[in-house]
Amino acid sequence: xxxxxxxxxxxxxxxxxxxxxxxxxxxxxxxxxxxxxxxxxxxxxxxxxxxxxxxxxxxxxxxxxxxxxxxxxxxxxxxxxxxxxxxxxxxxxxxxxxxxxxxxxxxxxxxxxxxxxxxxxxxxxxxxxxxxxxxxxxxxxxxxxxxxxxxxxxxxxxxxxxxxxxxxxxxxxxxxxxxxxxxxxxxxxxxxxxxxxxxxxxxxxxxxxxxxxxxxxxxxxxxxxxxxxxxxxxxxxxxxxxxxxxxxxxxxxxxxxxxxxxxxxxxxxxxxxxxxxxxxxxxxxxxxxxxxxxxxxxxxxxxxxxxxxxxxxxxxxxxxxxxxxxxxxxxxxxxxxxxxxxxxxxxxxxxxxxxxxxxxxxxxxxxxxxxxxxxxxxxxxxxxxxxxxxxxxxxxxxxxxxxxxxxxxxxxxxxxxxxxxxxxxxxxxxxxxxxxxxxxxxxxxxxxxxxxxxxxxxxxxxxxxxxxxxxxxxxxxxxxxxxxxxxxxxxxxxxxxxxxxxxxxxxxxxxxxxxxxxxxxxxxxxxxxxxxxxxxxxxxxxxxxxxxxxxxxxxxxxxxxxxxxxxxxxxxxxxxxxxxxxxxxxxxxxxxxxxxxxxxxxxxxxxxxxxxxxxxxxxxxxxxxxxxxxxxxxxxxxxxxxxxx
Numbered sequence: 001x002x003x004x005x006x007x008x009x010x011x012x013x014x015x016x017x018x019x020x021x022x023x024x025x026x027x028x029x030x031x032x033x034x035x036x037x038x039x040x041x042x043x044x045x046x047x048x049x050x051x052x053x054x055x056x057x058x059x060x061x062x063x064x065x066x067x068x069x070x071x072x073x074x075x076x077x078x079x080x081x082x083x084x085x086x087x088x089x090x091x092x093x094x095x096x097x098x099x100x101x102x103x104x105x106x107x108x109x110x111x112x113x114x115x116x117x118x119x120x121x122x123x124x125x126x127x128x129x130x131x132x133x134x135x136x137x138x139x140x141x142x143x144x145x146x147x148x149x150x151x152x153x154x155x156x157x158x159x160x161x162x163x164x165x166x167x168x169x170x171x172x173x174x175x176x177x178x179x180x181x182x183x184x185x186x187x188x189x190x191x192x193x194x195x196x197x198x199x200x201x202x203x204x205x206x207x208x209x210x211x212x213x214x215x216x217x218x219x220x221x222x223x224x225x226x227x228x229x230x231x232x233x234x235x236x237x238x239x240x241x242x243x244x245x246x247x248x249x250x251x252x253x254x255x256x257x258x259x260x261x262x263x264x265x266x267x268x269x270x271x272x273x274x275x276x277x278x279x280x281x282x283x284x285x286x287x288x289x290x291x292x293x294x295x296x297x298x299x300x301x302x303x304x305x306x307x308x309x310x311x312x313x314x315x316x317x318x319x320x321x322x323x324x325x326x327x328x329x330x331x332x333x334x335x336x337x338x339x340x341x342x343x344x345x346x347x348x349x350x351x352x353x354x355x356x357x358x359x360x361x362x363x364x365x366x367x368x369x370x371x372x373x374x375x376x377x378x379x380x381x382x383x384x385x386x387x388x389x390x391x392x393x394x395x396x397x398x399x400x401x402x403x404x405x406x407x408x409x410x411x412x413x414x415x416x417x418x419x420x421x422x423x424x425x426x427x428x429x430x431x432x433x434x435x436x437x438x439x440x441x442x443x444x445x446x447x448x449x450x451x452x453x454x455x456x457x458x459x460x461x462x463x464x465x466x467x468x469x470x471x472x473x474x475x476x477x478x479x480x481x482x483x484x485x486x487x488x489x490x491x492x493x494x495x496x497x498x499x500x501x502x503x504x505x506x507x508x509x510x511x512x513x514x515x516x517x518x519x520x521x522x523x524x525x526x527x528x529x530x531x532x533x534x535x536x537x538x539x540x541x542x543x544x545x546x547x548x549x550x551x552x553x554x555x556x557x558x559x560x561x562x563x564x565x566x567x568x569x570x571x572x573x574x575x576x577x578x579x580x581x582x583x584x585x586x587x588x589x590x591x592x593x594x595x596x597x598x599x600x601x602x603x604x605x606x607x608x609x610x611x612x613x614x615x616x617x618x619x620x621x622x623x624x625x626x627x628x629x630x631x632x633x634x635x636x637x638x639x640x641x642x643x644x645x
Contacts, residue, residue: 004196005050005054005055007195007196007197007199008047008050008054008196008198010203011047011199011200011203012044012048012051012199014206015043015044015047015202015203015206016044018206018207019040021210022036022037022210030219030231030235030286031092032092032093032234035088035089038085039082039085039088039089039206040206042078042081042082042085043078043082043199045074045078046078046079046198046199046202047199047202047203049071049075050075050196050199052071053068053072053075056068056071057135057136060134065131068131068134069123072129072136073122076122077116079198080112080115080119080148083149083152084108084112086156086205087108088108089209090159090160090171090175091104091105091108094160094163094166095163095166095167095237096162098241101241104155104159108152108155111148111151111152115144115148118141122141125139126140127139127141127144128141128142128144128145129142150183153179153182156175156179157175160175177205177208178204178205181200181204181205182205185197185201218230219231221289221290223268223272223276223290224273224276224290225277226276226279226289226290227288227289228291229290229291229292231289232297233345236248236299236345237345239338240338240343240344240345245302245338245339246299246301247300247302247305247336247338248298248299248335248336248337248338248348248352249297249298249308249333249334249335250291250295250297250298250333250334250336250352250356251296251297251298251312251316251333252294252332252334252356252359253295253329254294254330254332254364256293256294259327259329263325263327267323267325270322270323271320271327271329272290275296275320276288276296278315279296279298279312282298282312283298283299283300287299287300297352305335309333309335309367312333313333313367316331330364331365332359332360332362332366332368333365333366333367334352334355334356334368334370335370336351336352340370350378350382351378354374354378354381355370358374383425383426384429384433384434385434385441387423387429387434388421388429388437388438388447389443392443392446392447392450395450397420397421397447397450397451397454398419398420398421398422399417399418399451399455399626400418400419400623400625401415401416401418401458401624401625401629402416402418402616402622402623402624402629403620403621403629403632404416404475404594404615404620405620406613406614407607407608407612407614407615408613409470411470411636411637412470412621412637413470413471413472413473413614414471414472414473414475414507415473415474415475415629416474416475416477416616417451417474417475417476417477418623419431419435419450419451435447439479439480442481444479444481445479445481445482445485448477448478448482449491449495451476451477452492452495455474456496456499456501457499458474458626459474459499459501460499460500460501462626463505464500464501469633469634470633470637471633472505474505474506474507475507475508475509476506476507476508476509477511477539478508478510478514479514480511480514483510483514483522483525484521488525488528488529489529489532492506492508492529493532502533503529503532503533503534504533506535507534507535507536507557508534508535508536508537509536509537509539509560510522510537510538510539510556511538511539519553519554522554526554526555527555535557535558536555536556536557536558537556537557537558537559537560537594538550538551538556538558540560541559541560541582541586542561542565542578542579542582551589551591556591557591557592558592558593558594558614559592559593559594560593560616561583561595562596563595563597563617564597565582566579566596566598566607567597570603570606579610580610583610583611583612587611592613592614593612593613594612594613594614595607595612595614595615595617596616596617597616598615598617599617599619601619604619604620
């Protein structure tokens with residue numbers, strides 16, 4: 001029989017070009033890249049041996065029979081291997097779990113082993129083919145090859161179905177096109193035996209994979225020349241599938257904004273490239289990654305970790321030369337241990353962020369390694385986060401109210417709303433513990449919305465209909481995250497309208513860091529809400545770098561002096577002088593003052609002599625649930641002598 005192998009030659013040429021391009025373009029040494037390289041080589045070998053076998057069969061007078069038998073044998077070996085390798089590639093792409101991977105290895109390995117045994121047995125029993133009088137004939141088991149290919153189509157489809165929620169659309173499209181093309185080629189070749197199309201479907205799937213899924217730029221950081229976060233996650237997943245002890249050293253650079261501003265983009269990228277090369281030479285390809293703009297991570301065997309840490313610290317204690325510039329890179333170093341510290345990728349990233357936060361508070365060039373004490377703190381924080389998210393979901397935050405006393409009127413005239421969290425497992429969780437977490441993740445927005453709604457419900461139910469209480473307003477804290485929202489008024493005003501709360505009864509407390517971070521946006525919010533009658537108070541004045549420029553720049557209606565300054569004024573003459581000076585300045589601006597943290601009558605008397613208008617603290621009432629606070633107000637406003645009893 002004369003064979004038409006033009007399509008085989010074209011397929012072989014296409015795959016050879018892809019192989020050359022693959023070898024010359026820098027690839028990240030991931031499992032996917034390694035399997036693709038083997039698959040590509042197997043497909044080329046299959047096509048090559050198919051062409052050579054056809055040439056040999058067409059020239060039996062020149063080619064010995066044993067050569068043709070060897071070429072046919074090699075073709076069938078690689079034909080069986082390519083179907084199995086395509087299956088293995090899609091196993092990696094689908095991101096199967098460890099259990100699913102073991103199952104698919106078993107299911108996919110059995111037919112490959114069976115096919116290999118039949119190929120080995122074919123020269124003796126003529127299963128796939130046999131030679132007679134120098135001519136090639138299909139064996140009685142030839143149809144098994146079609147069923148073999150179809151079985152792997154079925155397995156590929158089953159994996160895609162099981163992982164359909166995580167596999168991207170392009171992978172699904174490639175698999176469908178490959179299966180359709182392969183089935184079409186099989187049908188055509190079955191009916192036109194002389195037309196060879198075996199490698200056409202292989203070339204098609206290889207080309208589609210390389211163009212859309214095997215892009216090396218997806219794994220390489222362009223600036224530093226090492227693996228990026230995607231590559232890191234792939235490699236970390238590989239580490240998690242092994243039993244070997246590995247340490248992850250994460251390096252975060254400080255003051256990178258200043259360096260970029262001083263050096264410019266080109267020199268900054270050159271500096272990152274130098275850092276990447278140093279780490280690459282130190283730890284090897286596939287072990288060094290740039291996972292964020294200013295953060296690198298290194299995977300090292302546990303027994304090499306100490307040496308690597310020392311060499312990294314020694315190098316970064318020296319200067320880096322970039323053009324004519326000499327730069328010192330300040331860094332924090334955190335170390336995590338596998339399998340002791342983490343067992344999943346989310347656990348790693350959560351713990352990494354926690355350790356970097358600890359390093360930031362520890363000072364310049366800190367080294368923080370996960371230990372038992374830190375693990376306990378991280379575990380506590382994880383539980384607090386879970387409790388907080390549950391409270392957001394179930395709307396179970398409580399709002400306590402702390403009285404604010406008017407010196408002139410000798411009564412409680414307003415309240416500060418304070419959020420509280422009680423968990424069934426952890427009990428009472430201090431606000432300073434969960435508020436910081438909520439601000440970090442943006443969940444403070446949901447908490448703020450719930451607090452405002454509860455305050456409005458409280459005012460509508462207990463205050464609006466009871467003027468004798470003497471409560472004119474409630475102060476509600478507003479976070480930086482909330483102020484960053486462009487539609488702040490749209491999240492506040494509808495709630496007030498729903499409960500028929502006059503805007504003048506709400507005062508929003510802003511801390512100094514909000515005013516510093518979002519000055520223009522905050523000014524816009526304040527103007528919009530002030531037009532409706534909502535007032536703003538600066539909270540914790542004096543706790544940071546606050547000065548009179550903020551009071552001039554923003555239309556605050558009230559200033560709250562931080563309790564730390566107040567307490568210090570009773571112990572330290574210098575602090576007392578500072579407090580008195582601040583009070584005079586603020587009064588000179590015509591703004592009323594609230595001092596926080598007053599716990600004793602003597603302290604209250606001092607503040608009254610200084611001309612402070614409002615006082616907040618345990619002396620006039622601790623933060624209390626709504627019902628208890630109402631009883632306290634009724635008792636104290638009617639009988640002032642009962643204060644602090």
